[in-house]
Amino acid sequence: MAASARVLFRGANSKLSLSSVKSGSYNYLRVTLLTLSCNSHVKSQRRHAAHFTFQPDPVTTQYGPTQKMNLFQSVTSALDNTLASDPTAVIFGEDVAFGGVFRCTVGLRDKYGKDRVFNTPLCEQGIVGFGIGAAVAGATAIAEIQFADYIFPAFDQIVNEAAKYRYRSGDLFDCGRLTIRAPWGCVGHGSLYHSQSPEAFFAHCPGIKVVVPRSPVQAKGLLLSCIADQNPCIFFEPKILYRAAVEQVPVEPYTVPLSQAEILQEGSDVTLVAWGTQIHVMREVAQMAQEKLGVSCELIDLQTILPWDTETICKSVVKTGRLLISHEAPVTGGFAAEIGSTVQEECFLNLEAPIARVCGYDTPFPHIFEPFYIPDKWKCFEAIKKMINF
Amino acid sequence: MAAMRSVKLSGVCSHAVRQMTGMNACRMLQQRSFRVNGVHRQQSFDPTDKPQFPGASAEFVDRLEFIQPNVISGIPIYRVMDRQGQIINPSEDPQLSKETVLNFYQKMTLLNTMDRILYESQRQGRISFYMTNYGEEGTHIGSAAALEPNDLVFGQYREAGVLMYRGFPLDLFMAQCYANADDLGKGRQMPVHYGSKDLHFVTISSPLATQIPQAAGSAYALKRENLNRAVICYFGEGAASEGDAHAGFNFSATLECPLIFFCRNNGYAISTPTNEQYRGDGIAARGPGYGMMSIRVDGNDVFAVYNATKEARRRAVAENQPFLIEAMTYRIGHHSTSDDSSAYRSVDEVNYWDKQDHPISRLRHYMTARGWWGEDDERSWRKESRKKVMEAFEKAERRLKPKPDLLFTDVYKEMTDNLTKQRDAMWRHVKQYKEHYPLDAYDK
Ligand SMILES: Cc1ncc(C[n+]2csc(CCOP(=O)(O)OP(=O)(O)O)c2C)c(N)n1
Numbered sequence: 062m063a064a065s066a067r068v069l070f071r072g073a074n075s076k077l078s079l080s081s082v083k084s085g086s087y088n089y090l091r092v093t094l095l096t097l098s099c100n101s102h103v104k105s106q107r108r109h110a111a112h113f114t115f116q117p118d119p120v121t122t123q124y125g126p127t128q129k130m131n132l133f134q135s136v137t138s139a140l141d142n143t144l145a146s147d148p149t150a151v152i153f154g155e156d157v158a159f160g161g162v163f164r165c166t167v168g169l170r171d172k173y174g175k176d177r178v179f180n181t182p183l184c185e186q187g188i189v190g191f192g193i194g195a196a197v198a199g200a201t202a203i204a205e206i207q208f209a210d211y212i213f214p215a216f217d218q219i220v221n222e223a224a225k226y227r228y229r230s231g232d233l234f235d236c237g238r239l240t241i242r243a244p245w246g247c248v249g250h251g252s253l254y255h256s257q258s259p260e261a262f263f264a265h266c267p268g269i270k271v272v273v274p275r276s277p278v279q280a281k282g283l284l285l286s287c288i289a290d291q292n293p294c295i296f297f298e299p300k301i302l303y304r305a306a307v308e309q310v311p312v313e314p315y316t317v318p319l320s321q322a323e324i325l326q327e328g329s330d331v332t333l334v335a336w337g338t339q340i341h342v343m344r345e346v347a348q349m350a351q352e353k354l355g356v357s358c359e360l361i362d363l364q365t366i367l368p369w370d371t372e373t374i375c376k377s378v379v380k381t382g383r384l385l386i387s388h389e390a391p392v393t394g395g396f397a398a399e400i401g402s403t404v405q406e407e408c409f410l411n412l413e414a415p416i417a418r419v420c421g422y423d424t425p426f427p428h429i430f431e432p433f434y435i436p437d438k439w440k441c442f443e444a445i446k447k448m449i450n451f
Numbered sequence: 452m453a454a455m456r457s458v459k460l461s462g463v464c465s466h467a468v469r470q471m472t473g474m475n476a477c478r479m480l481q482q483r484s485f486r487v488n489g490v491h492r493q494q495s496f497d498p499t500d501k502p503q504f505p506g507a508s509a510e511f512v513d514r515l516e517f518i519q520p521n522v523i524s525g526i527p528i529y530r531v532m533d534r535q536g537q538i539i540n541p542s543e544d545p546q547l548s549k550e551t552v553l554n555f556y557q558k559m560t561l562l563n564t565m566d567r568i569l570y571e572s573q574r575q576g577r578i579s580f581y582m583t584n585y586g587e588e589g590t591h592i593g594s595a596a597a598l599e600p601n602d603l604v605f606g607q608y609r610e611a612g613v614l615m616y617r618g619f620p621l622d623l624f625m626a627q628c629y630a631n632a633d634d635l636g637k638g639r640q641m642p643v644h645y646g647s648k649d650l651h652f653v654t655i656s657s658p659l660a661t662q663i664p665q666a667a668g669s670a671y672a673l674k675r676e677n678l679n680r681a682v683i684c685y686f687g688e689g690a691a692s693e694g695d696a697h698a699g700f701n702f703s704a705t706l707e708c709p710l711i712f713f714c715r716n717n718g719y720a721i722s723t724p725t726n727e728q729y730r731g732d733g734i735a736a737r738g739p740g741y742g743m744m745s746i747r748v749d750g751n752d753v754f755a756v757y758n759a760t761k762e763a764r765r766r767a768v769a770e771n772q773p774f775l776i777e778a779m780t781y782r783i784g785h786h787s788t789s790d791d792s793s794a795y796r797s798v799d800e801v802n803y804w805d806k807q808d809h810p811i812s813r814l815r816h817y818m819t820a821r822g823w824w825g826e827d828d829e830r831s832w833r834k835e836s837r838k839k840v841m842e843a844f845e846k847a848e849r850r851l852k853p854k855p856d857l858l859f860t861d862v863y864k865e866m867t868d869n870l871t872k873q874r875d876a877m878w879r880h881v882k883q884y885k886e887h888y889p890l891d892a893y894d895k
């Protein structure tokens with residue numbers, strides 16, 4: 062199914078139910094609706110079609126009955142399972158009580174009570190610090206940061222506190238029961254502060270785990286793994302997939318192992334590594350490479366950014382001799398650099414071409430220039446061509 | 452009660468001390484100078500059994516008593532007009548000329564009209580996002596009018612009226628929302644992230660509350676320039692929960708900055724109501740904790756906002772100290788075009804504010820009572836303002852987007868090697884695959 066590029070930050074298509082907002086006494090225009098004149102340029106103003114097509118994985122029956130869910134619903138399902146099975150579990154953050162601006166916690170407060178699913182004051186350092194404390198005291202703490210872009214006020218709590226709690230206390234204290242969730246990545250029109258992919262900042266921080274799912278099924282399994290994991294985890298949710306990605310998701314709890322990459326498609330000529338939304342770009346790239354160049358790509362979803370699965374990646378590169386890594390975040394200091402240097406150390410003699418990175422440019426994430434900024438399929442395709450012809 | 456009285460007293464004392472630095476304050480106390488952390492400080496010293504702790508000026512008590520959280524509560528709401536637009540106390544009437552008042556009204560309603568058109572254009576997919584200012588027009592215009600044109604403004608995002616009052620043209624509002632080639636911000640930010648160097652309005656940034664300590668720094672720098680300029684910093688009651696808000700309040704008080712903190716308390720931070728945001732008496736109650744002058748005003752009374760801001764501005768500059776204004780108002784619109792507020796508040800609640808206590812209606816009552824504005828004026832102004840907005844809107848829609856080269860500039864002052872390479876690589880690629888990029892929508 063085609064991903065909609067118009068995933069708004071919340072309730073994308075929420076009908077204008079508050080008609081009073083438009084028709085009140087101070088409706089200054091006192092018009093029903095504006096009839097904005099259409100002109101020939103409107104087409105150019107419309108947002109661009111999505112830069113990828115979401116492809117569901119084959120349906121699994123391994124974990125029992127499934128239900129059609131999009132990505133935000135699969136997150137809700139994971140949270141629901143956790144609240145049901147773990148009486149210590151609490152979920153909190155800005156606007157979480159009414160369901161969250163992305164609807165990930167809809168219905169949970171009513172089902173489990175307002176002492177377990179609640180709003181916090183608007184303060185990210187507070188949210189993470191509070192979560193650490195709850196975890197230290199034995200609760201399962203699931204903190205929501207409204208956007209990954211707004212995680213930085215909590216940087217100190219994450220980097221200096223959560224990540225180092227166990228180590229600095231000689232394992233007397235830890236906050237392993239903390240999971241931080243945050244919407245992540247580009248959305249088509251999010252610009253500087255609703256588009257970022259900050260995983261590389263946290264990948265530089267031993268002591269936390271960083272995970273990014275590609276789909277509803279993976280999201281639920283990986284989120285449950287993060288929650289169960291004995292270490293603090295950051296779980297970044299590709300927000301463009303919240304509605305655009307729909308799969309048959311198991312209703313019962315299940316886990317997908319952390320620190321294990323998944324080979325989504327086997328191939329012999331080039332290894333493609335990505336995570337989150339970019340997996341779907343890469344799927345199309347692999348297909349284009351096959352059809353237009355006769356090149357066989359092996360596509361790997363890294364899934365856990367830290368600590369990452371070097372073995373699966375290196376084994377693949379030993380086989381293919383070529384590696385392309387792609388992410389939306391700026392290329393310099395991005396996680397592709399880490400993967401590239403490890404592979405270079407481990408697989409130097411197997412490499413047939415320089416390792417390629419197709420990533421965001423070294424600029425903030427721009428609004429109107431997003432179509433030029435993102436590492437789209439054409440840029441990735443071109444990189445494969447160059448590697449093959451090296 | 453003893454504890455309460457002494458709290459009050461010490462409040463008065465510490466304020467007096469600050470006002471009369473280096474002089475005997477409160478009591479006839481001796482002075483002595485001593486060193487704390489290598490810094491010389493002055494402190495009153497009483498040889499009798501008085502507390503000498505450097506961190507507080509207070510008295511000893513011999514009864515255990517916690518201070519009640521409501522020591523500061525029920526901070527009154529200053530207003531000039533009642534809901535029918537009648538002046539309550541003539542001595543508080545700012546006595547603004549007819550011309551000035553009409554200008555207030557026209558700016559408030561023009562803002563409202565612009566909001567409606569841009570909100571609707573977002574619903575139609577013409578712009579990507581929008582945030583309306585419905586119901587808060589009085590806070591914008593009243594405060595903006597009380598400032599000097601070259602006072603520096605730090606906003607949050609819901610203060611478009613301040614910029615409008617300063618003369619930011621409709622064309623530029625529209626250009627920003629459309630991210631077209633005329634946008635002063637070069638198309639890089641989401642709609643409503645306006646900025647204007649000429650109008651001393653620092654470009655809006657989405658991360659909340661970051662402007663609050665920045666405003667303190669700017670006010671400090673302006674103070675040192677001694678040019679009779681102040682800084683005003685707007686923020687929501689939600690943003691006031693951020694750590695940066697604490698930093699900004701405390702810095703401005705300790706560093707004695709000529710700064711007006713203007714909190715728009717509109718009842719919600721997205722879906723979060725104020726009773727989940729704080730448990731004290733709003734934002735104004737925090738002022739005394741920071742040693743800061745504070746007032747709460749009726750934000751739907753444009754004259755009250757005007758008077759409070761004017762006096763705060765005058766004193767902030769004259770006395771080099773920050774002022775905190777909490778303007779009570781109501782966010783009548785959804786939080787943004789991404790929000791549907793019916794999920795967390797009732798239509799009745801919204802209707803009350805829209806119909807019974809709207810800043811625009813209140814000012815109109817005032818004007819009507821003076822015979823300054825009639826139905827005909829209203830009708831023709833509506834037509835005229837809508838026409839102005841539509842013209843700007845259509846112009847912005849026709850305009851191309853900024854040239855893609857601007858993706859790479861301003862990251863640094865100068866183009867760096869890596870950015871130059873990346874820009875060149877982008878163009879090579881885009882030319883090779885030009886059918887896949889929307890080049891004709893952009894300036895060359
Ligand atoms: C650091 C940060 N956290 C979260 C957000 C998301 N966010 C945007 S507006 C908003 C609510 C702000 O409420 P308030 O300060 O009361 O302003 P209002 O919208 O009511 O004018 C939130 C949570 C953000 N922009 N920045």
Ligand SMILES: [Mg+2]
Nearest residue numbers: 687688719720
């Ligand atoms: Mg608010």
